[in-house]
Amino acid sequence: EAAVTQSPRNKVAVTGGKVTLSCNQTNNHNNMYWYRQDTGHGLRLIHYSYGAGSTEKGDIPDGYKASRPSQENFSLILELATPSQTSVYFCASGDAWGTGDYAEQFFGPGTRLTVL
Amino acid sequence: QQKVQQSPESLIVPEGAMTSLNCTFSDSASQYFAWYRQHSGKAPKALMSIFSNGEKEEGRFTIHLNKASLHFSLHIRDSQPSDSALYLCAESNSAGNKLTFGIGTRVLVRP
Numbered sequence: 001e002a003a004v005t006q007s008p009r010n011k012v013a014v015t016g017g018k019v020t021l022s023c024n025q026t027n028n029h030n031n032m033y034w035y036r037q038d039t040g041h042g043l044r045l046i047h048y049s050y051g052a053g054s055t056e057k058g059d060i061p062d063g064y065k066a067s068r069p070s071q072e073n074f075s076l077i078l079e080l081a082t083p084s085q086t087s088v089y090f091c092a093s094g095d096a097w098g099t100g101d102y103a104e105q106f107f108g109p110g111t112r113l114t115v116l
Numbered sequence: 117q118q119k120v121q122q123s124p125e126s127l128i129v130p131e132g133a134m135t136s137l138n139c140t141f142s143d144s145a146s147q148y149f150a151w152y153r154q155h156s157g158k159a160p161k162a163l164m165s166i167f168s169n170g171e172k173e174e175g176r177f178t179i180h181l182n183k184a185s186l187h188f189s190l191h192i193r194d195s196q197p198s199d200s201a202l203y204l205c206a207e208s209n210s211a212g213n214k215l216t217f218g219i220g221t222r223v224l225v226r227p
Contacts, residue, residue, distance in 0.1 A: 031213050040219065041219065042204065042217050042218055042219035042220055043160065043204065043217040044217075045214070045215075045216075048213075048214065050213070058214075059216075090159060090160070094213070103148045103150070103165070103208045103212040103213070103215070104150070104162045104165065105162070105215060106162075107159035107160050107161065108159060109158070109159050110159055
């Protein structure tokens with residue numbers, strides 16, 4: 001089964017500080033995703049990537065940057081954290097059509113971020 | 117407005133009963149529909165998926181898709197307390213590389 005890990009698992013940050021959330025997957029999936037999950041909003045896509053060196057904006061990219069330095073790693077960067085970015089962040093990986101479990105996404109355990 | 121809408125928001129069912137969850141979508145070009153299950157404090161995990169109109173059964177779980185009515189559903193037969201979780205429906209874009217999730221239905225199965 002696909003293995004996706006995230007670090008840190010919990011983070012407390014100060015308003016205006018920089019936060020980097022990291023994600024690693026070991027299944028050689030081309031696509032990786034960053035979501036945030038909030039009560040009343042469900043899972044919302046922030047950024048995604050089709051492979052090393054690529055990043056794409058999702059549905060709510062404002063205030064976030066992403067970096068995909070390698071097939072395995074995908075980071076989410078909050079340059080100037082704000083209290084509204086307090087949330088649970090999930091990373092996921094998957095592949096597109098014709099590559100097995102196409103379209104299925106495998107999620108990491110999540111990072112709980114609190115911005116004070 | 118949410119592109120993918122789920123109902124009900126929450127549900128309490130007795131152990132052994134049928135649980136029925138609904139999802140409507142707005143993009144008739146969507147090709148892949150899935151249900152994910154998320155236990156409290158855990159990651160979402162894919163439960164079942166369907167590509168074409170009709171029904172698909174896996175164990176106690178059945179998924180129905182009706183593209184004409186923009187509706188798909190999940191039915192859980194003989195519901196167990198371990199089925200208590202947040203259930204998320206999702207539709208894929210035409211390339212199959214991006215999912216849009218609903219807000220979720222919280223299910224509690226009472227022993």
